[in-house]
Amino acid sequence: MELIITEKDNAARRIADILSGGTYDSSRENGVNVYEWGGKRCVGLSGHVVGVDFPSEYSDWRDVEPAELIDADVEKTATKENIVATLRILARKATQVTIATDYDREGELIGKEAYEIVRDVNADVPIQRVRFSSITENEVKSAFDEPDELDFDLAAAGEARQIIDLIWGASLTRFLSLSAGQLGDDFISVGRVQSPTLKLIVDREREIEAFDPEPYWELFADLEKREGDTDAFEAQYFYRDEDDNEAERVWEEAVADEVYETLSSRDSATVVDVNRRTRTDTPPTPFNTTQFIRAASAIGYTAKRAMSIAEDLYTAGYITYPRTDNTVYPDDLDPEDLLDDFVGHSTLGESAESLLEADEIVPTEGDEETTDHPPIHPTGEIPTRGDVSDDEWEIFELVVRRFFATVADAAVWEHLKVVAEVADYRLKANGKRLVEPGYHDVYPYFSTTENFVPDVDEGEELSLSDVELEEKETQPPRRYGQSRLIETMEDLGVGTKSTRHDILEKLYDRGYVESDPPRPTRLAMAVVEAAEEYADRVVSEGMTAQLEADMDAIAHGEATLDDVTDESREMLEEIFANLADSREEIGDHLRKSLKDDKRLGPCPECGEDLLVRRSRHGSYFIGCDGYPDCEYTLPLPSTGKPLIMESECEEHGLNEIKMLAGRQTFVHGCPLCKAEDAGEGPILGDCPECGDEHGGELAIKTLQSGSRLVGCTRYPDCEYSLPLPRRGDIEVTDEYCDDHDLPELVIHSGDEPWELGCPVCNYQEFQARESESGSELEALEGIGAKTVEKLAAVGIESVDDLTDADPDAVADDVEGISADRVRTWQAKA
DNA sequence: GCAAGGTC
Numbered sequence: 001m002e003l004i005i006t007e008k009d010n011a012a013r014r015i016a017d018i019l020s021g022g023t024y025d026s027s028r029e030n031g032v033n034v035y036e037w038g039g040k041r042c043v044g045l046s047g048h049v050v051g052v053d054f055p056s057e058y059s060d061w062r063d064v065e066p067a068e069l070i071d072a073d074v075e076k077t078a079t080k081e082n083i084v085a086t087l088r089i090l091a092r093k094a095t096q097v098t099i100a101t102d103y104d105r106e107g108e109l110i111g112k113e114a115y116e117i118v119r120d121v122n123a124d125v126p127i128q129r130v131r132f133s134s135i136t137e138n139e140v141k142s143a144f145d146e147p148d149e150l151d152f153d154l155a156a157a158g159e160a161r162q163i164i165d166l167i168w169g170a171s172l173t174r175f176l177s178l179s180a181g182q183l184g185d186d187f188i189s190v191g192r193v194q195s196p197t198l199k200l201i202v203d204r205e206r207e208i209e210a211f212d213p214e215p216y217w218e219l220f221a222d223l224e225k226r227e228g229d230t231d232a233f234e235a236q237y238f239y240r241d242e243d244d245n246e247a248e249r250v251w252e253e254a255v256a257d258e259v260y261e262t263l264s265s266r267d268s269a270t271v272v273d274v275n276r277r278t279r280t281d282t283p284p285t286p287f288n289t290t291q292f293i294r295a296a297s298a299i300g301y302t303a304k305r306a307m308s309i310a311e312d313l314y315t316a317g318y319i320t321y322p323r324t325d326n327t328v329y330p331d332d333l334d335p336e337d338l339l340d341d342f343v344g345h346s347t348l349g350e351s352a353e354s355l356l357e358a359d360e361i362v363p364t365e366g367d368e369e370t371t372d373h374p375p376i377h378p379t380g381e382i383p384t385r386g387d388v389s390d391d392e393w394e395i396f397e398l399v400v401r402r403f404f405a406t407v408a409d410a411a412v413w414e415h416l417k418v419v420a421e422v423a424d425y426r427l428k429a430n431g432k433r434l435v436e437p438g439y440h441d442v443y444p445y446f447s448t449t450e451n452f453v454p455d456v457d458e459g460e461e462l463s464l465s466d467v468e469l470e471e472k473e474t475q476p477p478r479r480y481g482q483s484r485l486i487e488t489m490e491d492l493g494v495g496t497k498s499t500r501h502d503i504l505e506k507l508y509d510r511g512y513v514e515s516d517p518p519r520p521t522r523l524a525m526a527v528v529e530a531a532e533e534y535a536d537r538v539v540s541e542g543m544t545a546q547l548e549a550d551m552d553a554i555a556h557g558e559a560t561l562d563d564v565t566d567e568s569r570e571m572l573e574e575i576f577a578n579l580a581d582s583r584e585e586i587g588d589h590l591r592k593s594l595k596d597d598k599r600l601g602p603c604p605e606c607g608e609d610l611l612v613r614r615s616r617h618g619s620y621f622i623g624c625d626g627y628p629d630c631e632y633t634l635p636l637p638s639t640g641k642p643l644i645m646e647s648e649c650e651e652h653g654l655n656e657i658k659m660l661a662g663r664q665t666f667v668h669g670c671p672l673c674k675a676e677d678a679g680e681g682p683i684l685g686d687c688p689e690c691g692d693e694h695g696g697e698l699a700i701k702t703l704q705s706g707s708r709l710v711g712c713t714r715y716p717d718c719e720y721s722l723p724l725p726r727r728g729d730i731e732v733t734d735e736y737c738d739d740h741d742l743p744e745l746v747i748h749s750g751d752e753p754w755e756l757g758c759p760v761c762n763y764q765e766f767q768a769r770e771s772e773s774g775s776e777l778e779a780l781e782g783i784g785a786k787t788v789e790k791l792a793a794v795g796i797e798s799v800d801d802l803t804d805a806d807p808d809a810v811a812d813d814v815e816g817i818s819a820d821r822v823r824t825w826q827a828k829a
Numbered sequence: 830g831c832a833a834g835g836t837c
Contacts, residue, residue, distance in 0.1 A: 008836060047835025054831090061830075069831085080836090106835060162833075169832030177831080184830080191832045311837070323836090499834060 003094035004042040007101040012044030030082040049080040066174040067576040091118040104372040109158030157551035179587035211476035217256035230454040235427035269420035281411040283439035285366035286375030289497040297483035303501040324373040327366020341380035351442040404442040411438035492541040526593035601654035606630040689720040
């Protein structure tokens with residue numbers, strides 16, 4: 001029995017299909033698919049099924065000095081036990097093992113991991129290795145016809161990376177976390193890839209913070225032909241700077257005014273130069289992961305979302321493997337055959353048919369040609385619109401159209417530059433026209449905006465009008481967007497096609513960046529500063545560059561795994577020697593930055609800082625840093641995680657707050673304004689729960705959701721609350737309840753005012769009735785206790801009340817209840 | 830509970 005091992009299930013199934021001619025049987029062992037035919041079995045791993053870690057005696061962060069990790073053993077343990085177990089069972093019975101993991105360095109290491117599992121249970125079985133760049137019949141069959149050996153040196157190169165990454169990452173992460181006392185979920189992490197990426201973001205932020213805007217002026221005017229009926233076109237003033245380059249920005253106001261005066265006083269300009277040229281706009285190259293993410297981001301997808309959709313489309317068989325560096329289609333991809341698959345399709349067919357009309361189809365090629373996977377392209381399998389979500393379809397169409405574009409013709413633009421003179425001043429207009437749309441016809445994601453400038457002749461007089469002088473300011477550099485960051489990581493050689501987008505997510509998870517485009521927190525800046533000072537290697541892309549060189553040396557037999565890891569350990573020892581004395585200083589700085597990230601501005605009561613805090617129950621609120629001397633608090637909405645925005649409230653000097661809750665994310669604004677204008681209405685009296693002890697008071701409140709209640713001003717510390725109806729004006733009368741010393745309330749909605757009375761008495765009466773009429777309501781099918789409570793808050797307390805009620809009014813008044821539901825209940829009642 | 834790299 002021959003056993004074939006692949007890197008993933010998907011590859012196992014496709015190889016089984018090719019080698020068996022579609023006759024394989026599949027079964028499941030321990031939740032792992034096994035494909036079987038004519039004396040062969042094929043099983044897929046799930047990437048690495050073993051991982052490196054320290055022995056368990058190193059696992060308590062407080063008991064182990066971080067520096068001890070440098071020389072600790074590094075063990076390999078199974079991380080996917082069911083797969084390892086299955087592999088062991090299959091390997092025992094095997095008479096031949098073939099490793100068919102991906103054709104790249106990490107694939108070689110995964111292959112070696114499988115090799116060791118096999119060897120452990122079967123000391124003698126021959127183990128061979130096959131390599132292929134894409135899972136197509138030709139490639140796979142010829143790979144299996146000429147099997148090779150595992151490349152242990154290449155695998156060792158990968159192991160060196162694992163060890164170095166673990167030792168550096170774990171020891172420095174623990175050091176920073178311990179120094180700042182951040183030991184829970186909020187540890188402070190450092191790593192060979194995440195930290196240089198974070199430094200990119202932090203460096204850009206430093207430029208932005210240091211930026212000093214400078215004013216400048218630009219001048220525009222409209223030009224128009226005197227004859228014919230063409231439209232006017234816009235021209236811009238320019239001059240020659242000291243390097244004889246064309247410059248449009250005027251740096252002195254007086255000069256700008258002078259030009260403006262002159263241009264405004266004239267009504268004509270003379271054409272002094274006409275320059276026409278055609279430009280070829282070559283079609284884009286095939287998608288690798290990075291370029292795919294970039295294109296998806298241009299149509300509104302985050303890196304994470306784009307990859308997640310691509311993975312789904314891949315698993316469903318509509319597109320090829322989405323993690324690839326390759327930008328050259330393999331030889332066995334026949335573009336004509338693939339185009340044929342789209343002929344006749346309702347939305348994609350027309351483009352495919354037009355492309356098939358070409359005499360010759362030659363796809364574009366990028367610079368990178370790798371051995372692991374082809375560029376991302378459609379497989380020819382087309383989902384129907386019902387099979388996939390709108391987002392999936394949009395991404396599928398992007399991949400299809402990108403493939404179309406790579407086999408389409410170039411586009412041709414005509415550029416027309418006109419220079420006209422007014423007195424000693426010059427104006428220029430740049431026109432462009434798309435003469436041959438070429439690939440743009442099948443790939444509508446790039447801008448094809450034209451700019452109209454008419455045909456003019458040298459010496460021609462044009463009329464001049466609408467002179468405008470615009471004052472502007474130089475702008476700071478822009479933050480990196482997610483896709484730009486991923487491209488930069490690729491340029492620097494940091495991370496891999498499979499991990500770059502995950503690294504970005506990690507920076508969000510660790511509290512290092514917020515918002516989109518990612519903005520670094522103060523914590524991130526402090527971590528980068530500390531690393532720059534004591535462990536510069538770990539924030540520099542140079543560490544990866546050196547590691548790559550070392551890995552190449554191991555792969556080529558010029559160095560050993562021990563040579564490389566020993567040297568790396570020595571460097572880390574030196575770093576820790578320098579760090580030892582600065583632990584407290586680093587910790588102080590990190591702690592201060594953590595606090596800065598929670599700061600909103602001054603407390604209106606005592607002037608200390610207001611901070612975003614979390615209550616014991618996990619809900620967020622705003623509290624004063626002066627606590628317990630100052631007990632000032634402000635509430636925050638209960639949905640989402642608060643993000644402190646850059647914008648400040650002019651009235652209170654507090655940063656505004658955004659509540660992050662996925663699709664339900666919203667801007668809450670200044671929490672003090674919110675509390676003042678919407679949140680807290682009139683104070684009714686002392687809070688019966690905490691009034692005596694803490695001085696809490698009851699107030700009428702309107703929540704973010706629009707629902708209202710009588711609640712304690714010390715919320716969220718005190719959660720005492722009483723329900724109020726959603727609609728109607730609330731009148732606070734000057735009649736007081738003897739029992740509770742609270743004013744009686746009247747609700748004005750519709751014709752008859754509803755005398756709710758003392759809110760405490762009202763609630764108590766409601767609770768008393770609940771056991772009787774409440775159960776009466778609850779007896780109706782489809783009404784639960786929660787609903788009974790909601791209905792009571794709008795005065796529906798019995799079955800009679802319910803049958804009398806207007807379903808539409810109830811639906812309006814009560815959140816989460818539709819008029820139809822009310823009608824259903826009425827029918828049952 | 831640390832990293833980065835596979836994969837889902």
